[in-house]
Amino acid sequence: MKKLASFAGAMIAGTLFCGAAQAATELSLWYHGAGNDTERQILTGIIKDFNGSQQDWEVKLEEFPQNAYNDSVTAAALAGKLPDILDMDGPNMPNWAWSGYLQPLDLPEDKIANFLPGAVGKWKGKLYSVGLWDAAVAIFARKSVLEENGIRIPTLKKPWVGEELNAALHKLKDSGQFDYPIDLGMADKSEWYPYAFSPFLQSFGGDLIDRESYTTAEGVLNGDEALQFGEWWQALFNDKLALGTSQSPSDHETGFLDGKYAMQWMGNWVAVKALEKYGDDLLFLPAPDFGHGPKIGAGSWQFGVSAKSEHPDGAAAFIAFAIQDKYLAQFSDAIGLIPATSTAAELTKNYKKGGPLAVFFDLSAKQATLRPVTPAYAFISPTFQKAAADIADGADVADTLDAATDAIDANIEKNNGYGFEDN
Template identity: 45%
Template sequence: MLFFLLFVKAIYAAPVILKLWRHETGDQELNASIQAIKRFNAAQNQWHINYATLPQSSYTESITAAALAKQLPCILDVDQPTVANFAWAGHLLPLDKLIDKKTLNKLTQGAKSFYQGQLYSIGQFDVVLTLFARKSILQKLDIRIADMNQPYSADEFLHILRKLKNDNVVTYPLDINTLSKGEWIAYGFSPWLQSAGGDLINRKNFIQAEGILNGPKSMQAIHWYKTLFTEKLVERQTVDDQGFLQGRVIFHYTGSWSAKDYTDAFKDDLLIIPPIDFGNGPKVGSGSWQWGISRSCKHQEAAAAFLNFLLKPEEIAKFSDATGLVPVSDEAAALTQNYRQGDKWRKFYEYSKRYSVARPETPAYPIISSSFEKAMLDIRNGKDELDAIDAAVDDIEYNILRNRGYGFTTGE
């Protein structure tokens, strides 16, 4: 009898098992997430996270298939641009009542993703856009070093690039990652539209691209983009991504993910410069891979406990230190090795606070991104910019109409 009672007690004392999915990524990020899971499991005995990693190339399809088969895990990571689509499809649970409000209020915009005003995912890190250059080279060439108080205007920067080209300093003075396609196009260049006062879609209703994406403010930035190619200020198709490291370009417009390689190579000579100001201040896209809870999860309290655990300042700081990625709260930044006041990458954190604009939080974002990508690639290859963008507008609005507005109405 005693043995039976002890056996029953052991069963009831066993922690509840929760399944977690994470996309496969670099060793540093993956190991940082695994270590956080282990710390959570060790910190309490009510719940235990069992994780699995899935290939990034088919991750979205895996989520969709698992949802149809009612086999989604309780916890899953999701790329910020896809959150609204997953929420609209009914795969994700709103988090508003599950995440501590005080914690949420301390997070930067890039740590939170919404659909129709409800929170659906939270993240431990962000990335930002920047211009990299070298102090010694800009000083030698007598080029002003821009900062957050006075970033480069589009006109000033274009003048700088033209002078570098005309003086035969380099063949192509700027690298804008023309080797990259896919999401880089929308992530990297839609902030130029937003800086000019335009956008990819009307954010008051999320159904109208006409007059916004092809409006005069957006077209101002798009024409500037085309000028880079017509005047051969950037290479139409770079042969590799080593141009800045090898001194073939003066400026590299890219993401903060390149900071470690460039810091290792150039030390204190590396300059971190704000993105270009097209009239309304520099802008950067916010949001990266984040965590959500599936609507089918039977242990929402346990899943929420894990997400709240991840948002502790010390957990955010540990993830940042392990990966080099941008932390998402003041308290966490103060605990890091690279993002405290005066630290070498502090500017990235300041950019994330001051310049961030979320990619449109609508289920239509995948078609917005792919249509914008096609248009920008066509423009790069010589197509008339308004014709290319008008075609993107038509594709976007047709898709939204077919899907009955993705839950949005005409509104204002």
């Protein structure tokens, strides 16, 4: 009997041990989209599919409001309580990697070979993040309005040059049909300013930082080309071609749809509403070329692995699972953003070849310019935002750009070059 009892006890213990050994390891995922039911439904669907596809890992989701997300991550990093998987706005990635929030993301190169450049986050030659979508900006316009005013319709192969854009804006102003020729979105005093407006600076030949060294803004943010950008930028508001920083958010949201503006500099995330309003009369026009090529912003929200994760292999496995084309297409169809791969685009309603928003995929592929890939960008962004707003409000262009340059250089020096001086 003793032998039988001992054998039975061993069997039970063995069964419990095997059960424990097979239990999935929990992976925590933080996401910025709390309150967005559409995004949540898709993301929880991906998590459910991943958890059901294997027995090693179980992803658990925690959501945060977007406006509180970055502060929550910073606080958690200081407390040593980061999750396994983070999502992040693309241009923030280098700062988070430099600050020790992230570790490199171990994905085979072929997993991201077909991705739009803006959906891949690399810093110092290492992959840290990858996104399920990107975004692109275009000039929203109406074909009938341009034709009535004798304005050439630009194409991706032959965009407007700066002089053509200026002439078009003045023609539209002189028509007397609109409150302003173009809505630039000046009400959105956020990351929109560097995302949407610094490409104009770069098309003039300037930049937010010297991308050869990443240690100074001297000569690029306050050089001759940057001054030309600043003078042009200020003239838009002095000449009443665009409404400035006094614009209200509601006016920005509906002004183009209500016919107050002839054109709008805006992103693909609102393109469906504009299509519903104007149908076949709506055009999505490429960025103008001010001498150094037409440029638009790139880089949207992406997934990465926190530096504190003890299970980077599991975190990477989830990210690799989430970036399948079918999920990229689901997000695109649901929230209107650009799928990160051409193959995913062909699975969507709007971005497949011949689709009503396919032009945005081409714009992202051919005109997109990443914001500076440096930890300093967290400081550069609000500095440029203030400079652009001040110039729009009438501040001296040279003095404002010099002050912004000095502030950025001081920040870089204070942080010992953010590691670039070792290059």
